[in-house]
Amino acid sequence: MISGYTALYGLVAHPAHHSLSPMIHNLGFKQHQIDARYLVFDSQAQPQNIATAIRTLGVAGVNLSMPYKQSLVPLMDELMPAAQLVGAINTVALQSGKLVGTNTDGDGFWRALQKRYPNLASQQIVMLGAGGAGLAIIEAAARYGVATIQVFKRQNPTYVAVEQRLVTIANHHSMSIVLHDYADEQALQHALITADCVINATNLGMVNTPGLPMAAPLIRQIAPTCLVTDLIYAPRQTAFLQLAAQSGHSTQNGLGMLIEQAALSFQFWTGRVLQTDPIYHALMKEF
Known part of the structure; x- marks a missing residue:
């Protein structure tokens, strides 16, 4: 009432x-x-x-x-x-x-991850995209045991500002955050090999924005034990998560x-x- x-x-x-x-x-x-x-x-x-x-x-x-x-x-x-x-x-x-x-975006992401995967060791993270939600997850990561984050972002007008903000976050939390140009596939491939968790924080894969946040062959380069996550929850399983699951990876969408x-x-x-x-x-x- x-x-x-x-x-x-x-x-x-x-x-x-x-x-x-x-x-x-x-x-x-x-x-x-x-x-x-x-x-x-x-x-x-x-x-x-x-x-x-x-x-x-x-x-x-x-x-x-x-x-x-x-x-x-x-x-x-x-x-x-x-x-x-x-x-x-x-x-x-x-x-x-x-x-x-x-x-609350950052802590919300890590709380959901720990709830479903309580024994996950997420020390090495690959972050795809660095918008508001992505930055919040990066900022909160230190509170959940993350030591290193490799961030991949497009070279656009916000690149320098995001780079400066990442430096501030890294210094505040005494952690390692490295920003890469999204177009650097060699750096992305190297990061995927050692990652504990890959996070898609781009809008690629949403209902109105179909696509993959990385080339399909690169998904097969992700470490076998790596968790693959997506902030998107509609659809419940994006094409990115579908391909990762087909490669044998554990996955989580953005609903949690x-x-x-x-x-x-x-x-x-x-x-x-x-x-x-x-x-x-x-x-x-x-x-």
């Missing part, structure tokens, strides 16, 4: 209506008997207008996706440490009239990350711990 005291949360993104976040969070509110609802706001408004709307309407918290993860950063009154290092936010809370931004990052957002907003197993089973049953 919605009352005059029902708290409002939501996702601000474009496109947004395909998102599973409303189901996850509304199940969470039901789980903890919290008088709140989570909606989708499919918006192309200017970032300043989004920030103003959150304050003016008293929206208790929002998640952010494209195109707002980076553009709303300068409009926050406070940034949590991980968000400062990454330069991107996916979660905003309205606290005493102030907008507080954080990023989606749920675990949502649980961390939920806790950031409410202080309550979300039980994720029932939500995972509900999503699998629904879809």
Whole structure:
């Protein structure tokens, strides 16, 4: 039942209506008997207008996706440490009239990975792409025992800025992060041979962006014991994961990350711990 005291949360993104976040969070509110609802706001408004709307309407918290993860950063009154290092936010809370931004993507990814593969030794990582979610995973990696990350990114206008941010993250966590040009197939092949985990953080493989994040023959160069992961969860198994599975690799899609990052957002907003197993089973049953 919605009352005059029902708290409002939501996702601000474009496109947004395909998102599973409303189901996850509304199940969470039901789980903890919290008088709140989570909606989708499919918006192309200017970032300043989004920030103003959150304050003016008293929206208790929002998640952010494209195109707002980076553009709303300068409009926050406070940034949590991980968000400062990454330069991107996916979660905003309205606290005493102030907008507080954080990023739960990175810890969400590693929590999901450890949940399914608790004995996985992920010291050597190959990261394909370095957008907002990819950078968040890189920043969080040190907290989960990762020693070295080899990042492959296209030579585009953001390359130098990403390189500088990776240096900052590496220095902060005292870890090794090496950035390569995505076109350097020799470097990629060498990195794949010794990797414990390969992460596709590009959009190649999504329903509207078919394709592979690397040439098919390179997938066979991945170390046999290496886990192959994809941040994409629709489709549930991308062409990349299909080829990796055919080569005998263990694989994981992005659904676990989606749920675990949502649980961390939920806790950031409410202080309550979300039980994720029932939500995972509900999503699998629904879809």
